[in-house]
Amino acid sequence: MTTRELGRPSIDYVGLLARFAAPLFLLFLVVLFAVLEPRFLHPLNLMNILRQVSIMGLVAVGMTFVILTAGIDLSVGSVVALAGLVGAYVAKGGLDDRFAVGAAAAAGNPVILAVLAAVAVGAACGAMQGAAITRLRVPPFVVTLGGLTAFRGLALIFSGGGPISGFSPAFVWWGQGRIYGVPVPVIVFALVAAVAHIVLRYTRFGLWIYATGGNSAASELNGVPIRRATFSAYVIVGLLSGLAGFILSARLNSAEAVAGLQLELDVIAAVVIGGTSLFGGIGSIFGTVVGVVLIGVLRNGLVLMNVSSFVQQILIGLILVLAVAVDQRAALRRS
Amino acid sequence: MAPVLELEGITKRFGAIEAIRGIDFAVEPGEVVGLMGDNGAGKSTLCRIIAGTFAPTTGTLRLNGHEVHFRRPSDAREEGVEMVHQDLALCDNLTAALNVFLGREITFGFGPFRFLDRGKMQARAGELFAELKSETRPGELVKRMSGGQRQAVAIARTRLSEPKVVLLDEPTAAISVRQVAEVLELIRRLRDAGIAVILISHRAPDVFAVCDRVAVLRRGEKVADKPVGATSPEEVTGLITGAIEYA
Numbered sequence A: 001m002t003t004r005e006l007g008r009p010s011i012d013y014v015g016l017l018a019r020f021a022a023p024l025f026l027l028f029l030v031v032l033f034a035v036l037e038p039r040f041l042h043p044l045n046l047m048n049i050l051r052q053v054s055i056m057g058l059v060a061v062g063m064t065f066v067i068l069t070a071g072i073d074l075s076v077g078s079v080v081a082l083a084g085l086v087g088a089y090v091a092k093g094g095l096d097d098r099f100a101v102g103a104a105a106a107a108g109n110p111v112i113l114a115v116l117a118a119v120a121v122g123a124a125c126g127a128m129q130g131a132a133i134t135r136l137r138v139p140p141f142v143v144t145l146g147g148l149t150a151f152r153g154l155a156l157i158f159s160g161g162g163p164i165s166g167f168s169p170a171f172v173w174w175g176q177g178r179i180y181g182v183p184v185p186v187i188v189f190a191l192v193a194a195v196a197h198i199v200l201r202y203t204r205f206g207l208w209i210y211a212t213g214g215n216s217a218a219s220e221l222n223g224v225p226i227r228r229a230t231f232s233a234y235v236i237v238g239l240l241s242g243l244a245g246f247i248l249s250a251r252l253n254s255a256e257a258v259a260g261l262q263l264e265l266d267v268i269a270a271v272v273i274g275g276t277s278l279f280g281g282i283g284s285i286f287g288t289v290v291g292v293v294l295i296g297v298l299r300n301g302l303v304l305m306n307v308s309s310f311v312q313q314i315l316i317g318l319i320l321v322l323a324v325a326v327d328q329r330a331a332l333r334r335s
Numbered sequence B: 001m002a003p004v005l006e007l008e009g010i011t012k013r014f015g016a017i018e019a020i021r022g023i024d025f026a027v028e029p030g031e032v033v034g035l036m037g038d039n040g041a042g043k044s045t046l047c048r049i050i051a052g053t054f055a056p057t058t059g060t061l062r063l064n065g066h067e068v069h070f071r072r073p074s075d076a077r078e079e080g081v082e083m084v085h086q087d088l089a090l091c092d093n094l095t096a097a098l099n100v101f102l103g104r105e106i107t108f109g110f111g112p113f114r115f116l117d118r119g120k121m122q123a124r125a126g127e128l129f130a131e132l133k134s135e136t137r138p139g140e141l142v143k144r145m146s147g148g149q150r151q152a153v154a155i156a157r158t159r160l161s162e163p164k165v166v167l168l169d170e171p172t173a174a175i176s177v178r179q180v181a182e183v184l185e186l187i188r189r190l191r192d193a194g195i196a197v198i199l200i201s202h203r204a205p206d207v208f209a210v211c212d213r214v215a216v217l218r219r220g221e222k223v224a225d226k227p228v229g230a231t232s233p234e235e236v237t238g239l240i241t242g243a244i245e246y247a
Helices: A013-036 A043-068 A076-092 A102-106 A111-134 A140-159 A169-176 A184-202 A204-214 A216-221 A226-252 A263-273 A285-304 A309-334 B043-050 B073-078 B096-101 B118-131 B147-158 B177-192 B204-210 B233-241
Strands: B005-014 B017-027 B032-037 B058-063 B066-068 B081-084 B107-110 B113-116 B165-169 B196-200 B213-218 B221-227
Touching: A013 A285, A013 A309, A043 A076, A043 A184, A043 A204, A043 A226, A043 A263, A043 A285, A076 A111, A076 A140, A076 A226, A076 A263, A111 A140, A111 A169, A111 A226, A169 A184, A169 A226, A184 A204, A184 A226, A184 A285, A204 A216, A204 A226, A204 B113, A216 A226, A263 A285, A263 A309, A285 A309, B005 B043, B017 B043, B017 B213, B017 B221, B032 B043, B032 B177, B032 B204, B032 B233, B043 B081, B043 B165, B043 B196, B073 B081, B081 B147, B096 B118, B096 B147, B118 B147, B147 B165, B147 B177, B177 B196, B177 B204, B196 B204, B204 B233, B213 B233, B221 B233
Parallel strands: B032 B196, B032 B213, B081 B165, B165 B196
Antiparallel strands: B005 B017, B005 B058, B058 B066, B107 B113, B213 B221
16 A cells, blocks of 8 residues: 555546536636626526526436436437326316317316326336336337337327417416516426435435446345336436426427427436436536536527527537546546 | 354255255354365355355255345345455445445434435444454545455445354455455454354465365365365365365
8 A cells, every 4th residue: 555545635636627617617608608798697587597497407307317327318308298298188178178278278177187197197107118127128228219209109199299288377387487586497496406416415215326326236236226226217207307398388388299309418418518427326416407507508698699509509519528528537537 | 162154965056057066064153264166166156155145956054053044145144144245346436434334324314204324324434444454434435445445345344234154255366465465354353353254265375374274165066174274275276176086
């Protein structure tokens, strides 16, 4: 054993940089946009950014659990659409007056039933995929790629191709309402992220998620129920996708089968930019929130500066690769 | 002294293959027994039967005179049989303390709301490392540790309960010479605590340095079981290879 090992560990600058790369980059973007475009810092604009990212953020929180177990869920966009439609269907009490507005829109079931239905559908989608992954031992990429097309197909059949729109004010409030000026979706996102943070950081289940992703064989030998942990992660992402689907319907006052197209890409990008390793075992909800907000800030700032949305796509792609590159460097330095 | 662990006529078949055949074996408290043999001789199979990974086809296992049947590793753990796996079964992304407690976490809280008691786990892990006289910091990530420290984490795990028997599978196979000495020291500390230790090893020098007795397996059968003082590395090597039939 060398003296260096015995003493305090030397400060790992690359590791520190990697750990705070995303928050620092977010700060840099905020300052940059604030200087280039003063309207950026207007409270209304900042609230707008948060509202825009909160639906993607809900899904990203769930995705963090899955990626921490070294898995992936490509089906989230399709689950959002399917769950949103089911929630809308329940709220309407059927498809008879699917475009109704005004007084007719208020008919149907209480909003709470719609929420429960959407969440239950999402959780069921997650449970099916989780079972296929843990019991049939099909790799998550394949299972959820199947889910991506199958749930989208189911949504298209269920909706008959058309949207369901025109909801009661109580329903729409979940997407468009505000509490003390803060949009409801932002509050829901913040609450969900806070609970998820506590679960991952402070509970036995959270530790099992990290352990499963870190070394599943070793975890199993030590009595960690790795299959239950993995299964639960897919149920959680499904459940949160269901909730996101409901809120998206409320926000748009319309549910359609093409909702959430390619959402999985944004969500995975946000989680990875937030420092969660695709190899599992490393990452945090805090990082995911930073990643989600970072994507929102980048989009919003570029729009304010009249940069084309095509350029935005290129930039987000570049940042994604850069984020992983910094992570890899840090991992190399550590080992 | 009465043996803490007794095996009688243990046989294990995998289909048509007989991995081990009619093994009788016993260990006393505070005794260190070396279990040697070539690859495929049945060392691992025997250990896994003792540690509860799988059940023997025939034969009985007794702990302190009582017959036991392990259906899974946690059964064996509950009866005080702990195993340190060859690859140590550590999660690199967790701290030393969390690795020690993995699967047996300490929590606090009320009803269904239970939270990890990191402070308590950290403190207890620190005590265990101190008992083992190991330079291991409980809060450090296992990823950043040396081979000897990693061994200490895996061995500290076995001392969470009051183990009666600890099995170590090739603990010195993949570490440096200096760290081997550290691990042998850890084994002596287990012995001094009155724990029976079974050391599976390829390395005769380690077995002769730390063990009271050595048992040799060849092609599924026990071909020798004698005090280290009554044998020599040369004889053991002959027994392993088959140059010497029985001893």
